[in-house]
Amino acid sequence: MRRVFLPLLGVALTIAGWWLAVIVLEIExxxxxxxxxxxxxxxxxxxxxxxxxxxxxxxxxxGFALAIVLGVxxxxxxxxxxxxxxxxxxxxxTVNSLPKVAIAxxxxxxxxxxxxxxxxxxxxxxxxxxxxxTTAGLKSTPAEIVELARSLDAGRLxxxxxxxxxxxxxxxxxxxxxxxxxxxxxxxxxxxxxxxxGLGFIIVQSGASSDxxxxxxxxxxxxLLSIVLFYAVQLAxxxxxxxxxxx
Amino acid sequence: MISIESVDHxxxxxxxxxxxxxxxxxxxxxxEFLTLVGRSGCGKSTLLRIVAGLLTPTSGRxxxxxxxxxxxxxxxxxxxxxxxxxxxxxxxxxxxLPAETLRLDQAAARRRAGELLELTGLTGFQKALPxxxxxxxxxxxxxxxxxxxxxxxxxxxxxxxALDALTREELxxxxxxxxxxxxxxFVFVTHSIEEAVLLADRVVxxxxxxxxxxxxxxxxxxxxxxxxxxxxxxxxxxxxxELHELLLPNEAA
Numbered sequence: 169m170r171r172v173f174l175p176l177l178g179v180a181l182t183i184a185g186w187w188l189a190v191i192v193l194e195i196e197x198x199x200x201x202x203x204x205x206x207x208x209x210x211x212x213x214x215x216x217x218x219x220x221x222x223x224x225x226x227x228x229x230x231g232f233a234l235a236i237v238l239g240v241x242x243x244x245x246x247x248x249x250x251x252x253x254x255x256x257x258x259x260x261x262t263v264n265s266l267p268k269v270a271i272a273x274x275x276x277x278x279x280x281x282x283x284x285x286x287x288x289x290x291x292x293x294x295x296x297x298x299x300x301x302t303t304a305g306l307k308s309t310p311a312e313i314v315e316l317a318r319s320l321d322a323g324r325l326x327x328x329x330x331x332x333x334x335x336x337x338x339x340x341x342x343x344x345x346x347x348x349x350x351x352x353x354x355x356x357x358x359x360x361x362x363x364x365x366g367l368g369f370i371i372v373q374s375g376a377s378s379d380x381x382x383x384x385x386x387x388x389x390x391x392l393l394s395i396v397l398f399y400a401v402q403l404a405x406x407x408x409x410x411x412x413x414x415x
Numbered sequence: 416m417i418s419i420e421s422v423d424h425x426x427x428x429x430x431x432x433x434x435x436x437x438x439x440x441x442x443x444x445x446x447e448f449l450t451l452v453g454r455s456g457c458g459k460s461t462l463l464r465i466v467a468g469l470l471t472p473t474s475g476r477x478x479x480x481x482x483x484x485x486x487x488x489x490x491x492x493x494x495x496x497x498x499x500x501x502x503x504x505x506x507x508x509x510x511x512l513p514a515e516t517l518r519l520d521q522a523a524a525r526r527r528a529g530e531l532l533e534l535t536g537l538t539g540f541q542k543a544l545p546x547x548x549x550x551x552x553x554x555x556x557x558x559x560x561x562x563x564x565x566x567x568x569x570x571x572x573x574x575x576x577a578l579d580a581l582t583r584e585e586l587x588x589x590x591x592x593x594x595x596x597x598x599x600x601f602v603f604v605t606h607s608i609e610e611a612v613l614l615a616d617r618v619v620x621x622x623x624x625x626x627x628x629x630x631x632x633x634x635x636x637x638x639x640x641x642x643x644x645x646x647x648x649x650x651x652x653x654x655x656x657e658l659h660e661l662l663l664p665n666e667a668a
Contacts, residue, residue, distance in 0.1 A: 312499040315469055319493040320516040330515070334503050411503045411544050 201381035209385040217370070221389045224366040227283050227355045228397065231290020232348060239295050240340070243302030244328075264296040269357055276362040286358040286366070293354035294347035301343025305336030338412040341405040348401045352394045367393075417443040417466060417568065417600065422475035424461055424626075435461045437625035439475070445567075448594060448601040450615040452608065454662060458626025459604045460572050466602060467493050467570050479568065489517055492566035496573045498553040500545040500560075506532070507541040510559045517564055524563060531559040534593060551582035555589075562593070571603045575610065584641070587613050591639055608658045612651055613640050620661045630661055 183203050189195070190202050197205065210217065246253050268289060275285035309332050317327040359368025367386045374382035406413065424436040435458040443449045451459040464470040466477050468487040477484040479491065487493075492513075500509045507528060514524035532538050535555040545553055554574055561569055575583040587610060594601065605611055611618045615634050622629040636650050 310497075310499070312495045312497045313501070315464075315493070315495065316499045317516075318469055319467060319487045319491075320513050321487055321489055322516040326516060330512075331501070334501070337503075409503070411546065 198378040198380055201384055205381040206384045206388065209381040210388065213382070213385070217367075217385060217389060220365055220367050220370050220386070221393060223283075224286075224352070224355050224359065224368065224390070225393055225397075227286040227358075227366065228290055228351045228393070230283070231287040231354060232294050232351045232397075234287065235291045235294035235298055235347060235351075236344070238291070239298035239343075240302055242295075243299045243306060246299065246303045247306035247332075248328075260296070260299070268292050268354065272358050272361040275358065281362050281364055285361070286355045286363070289358035290351045290354035293350040297346040297350070298340075298343045301346070302336060302340045305339030305343075306332055308339065309335050337409045341401070341409065344401050344405075345398065348397050349394065352390060352397065356390065416445050416480060417602070418478045419443075419462070419466065420476050420478065422462070422465060422472045422477065424458070424465065424470070425473045434625035436465075436472070437627050439626075439628060441619065441628065443600055443602060445600055446598055448603065448614055448616045449619060450603045450605055450611040450617075451619050451621060452605060452611045452658065452662065453621030453626075453629075454606065454623055456626075457621040457623040459621050461626065462621075463493075463570050463572050463602060463604050466568075467491060469493070488568075489564065490567040492561040492564060492569050494557055494561045494569065494571040494574045496576055498545065498550075498557040500553055500556055502545050505542050505544060506537060506548070506556050509545065509556055510563055512560060513564045519564060527563055527565070528559065531562055534596075535559055535589065549582075551578050551586060554578065554586060558586075558590070558593075562597075562599075565597070566599060568600045568602070571601065573604055573606065576605070576607070583607075583610065584613070588639070588641055590614065595638075608655050608662070611658065612636070612654050618654075618658060620658060632657060632661075 186200075187203050190200050201209075246256065271292065272285065272289060275288055279285045279288065313331055313335060314327075317331045322330065355366065356368035356371075359366040360372055363369040363372075367390050370386040371383050374380065374386065419439050419441040422436055422439040423434075425432050425434050427433070439462060451462065453459045461470065465472050466479075466484065468477075468484045468491070471485075479488065482488075501512070504512070510528045510531065511524055513519065514521060514528075529538075532541060535558060537552065537555055537559070540548065540552065545556065548556065557574070561571075575586050578586065591614065601614075603611075603614060612634055618632045618634060620629045620632065621627065632654065634654060636654070640651075
């Protein structure tokens with residue numbers, strides 16, 4: 169009861185505060201809309217908004233999936249080979265220290281206005297946390313488990329599949345949860361730079377026409393999308409690593 | 416039979432080279448229960464790992480049943496201080512792990528797992544996850560896993576040291592019972608004098624820096640042994656006192 173009620177109360181109070189501020193401070197509509205205006209926009213234009221939400225969601229999901237498909241094997245190589253690690257790790261840190269926004273315009277030049285640059289931007293943001301967490305997970309196999317595998321005559325492949333990888337899964341999911349929180353941001357950044365669809369595109373458009381209610385509606389949908397994706401990853405974690413949960 | 420032949424072991428520590436073991440010569444008879452006792456840093460765990468083939472000695476060698484040990488052998492099982500159970504596997508799946516890696520006959524392994532779990536009072540917990548068990552039960556599962564392949568040698572590295580005193584005694588008694596039912600050679604590392612006397616045919620007392628054998632003490636107390644009413648109190652006390660003296664710091668002898 170309390171666990172549901174208190175967060176809801178927090179949300180309600182925040183919205184009430186926003187509404188009150190708009191009225192008391194007499195803020196113009198085109199600067200900050202009231203909550204009912206945002207709701208109205210959502211209700212009136214839901215079909216269009218849903219389509220754009222789906223565009224952003226689909227870009228995000230594909231980029232995230234690609235980051236897993238590329239990031240996990242990359243982490244396996246990093247954890248498995250000292251030479252590869254020493255060769256690639258500094259480069260990886262350098263690439264990650266680049267502000268990703270800086271790459272967005274170049275991606276548009278290379279790949280045009282379609283889904284391509286968005287997927288790549290999501291990939292760029294998700295890749296690093298996934299690689300980092302997975303590498304850490306694969307390297308943190310407890311000493312006694314490593315010795316157990318050796319004493320049981322398990323080969324390299326068997327040791328990886330039956331001992332190291334499952335052991336790493338809880339940490340892999342730490343990386344996946346960090347990554348999915350960044351994924352939507354990546355898609356929106358790429359849409360800002362050049363797009364003809366998606367919620368980022370909607371926000372840029374509504375800015376140009378001073379339709380702040382529409383921009384707010386798009387932001388509500390963006391945060392809902394982020395939350396849904398985060399819980400989807402958490403659900404996958406519960407299903408795949410039930411043994412790691414607390415209790 | 417295990418023969419340890421002039422084994423030396425050195426490794427690089429932070430403060431330069433450390434001589435962990437120097438000139439160890441020791442023979443363990445088939446079916447014998449041998450305990451290695453010593454203070455921390457005497458190299459007893461290192462010696463056990465060399466016997467297991469998990470470590471290669473700097474010089475010297477270990478021969479088991481006529482064959483020099485170069486790597487872990489299929490007929491030698493190792494039991495760790497920590498249970499080393501895989502947390503994502505059920506109790507039964509953990510016990511059956513050696514059947515996968517050593518490619519044992521699956522049906523026979525399942526039958527054997529059932530028997531072992533019954534022997535250790537774990538029937539009914541087969542589907543439980545390790546985290547749902549107490550420390551003592553987890554070590555019982557680890558013991559079942561170590562026994563699944565019917566090893567000729569079972570090497571145990573302070574397997575009960577993380578448990579409370581009563582559970583430890585309970586497991587020691589269980590281990591004696593299990594031992595009567597098979598023809599396995601045991602090498603058991605411990606720092607507990609009580610445990611050493613309770614379990615061993617012979618106790619090897621080790622000294623530290625460099626690790627070596629200080630004395631070998633025969634435990635001539637009839638079995639089954641326990642610390643309860645039927646304990647052979649006099650002899651046990653005598654032996655414990657002797658071991659105590661040997662393990663005290665002033666090594667005048």
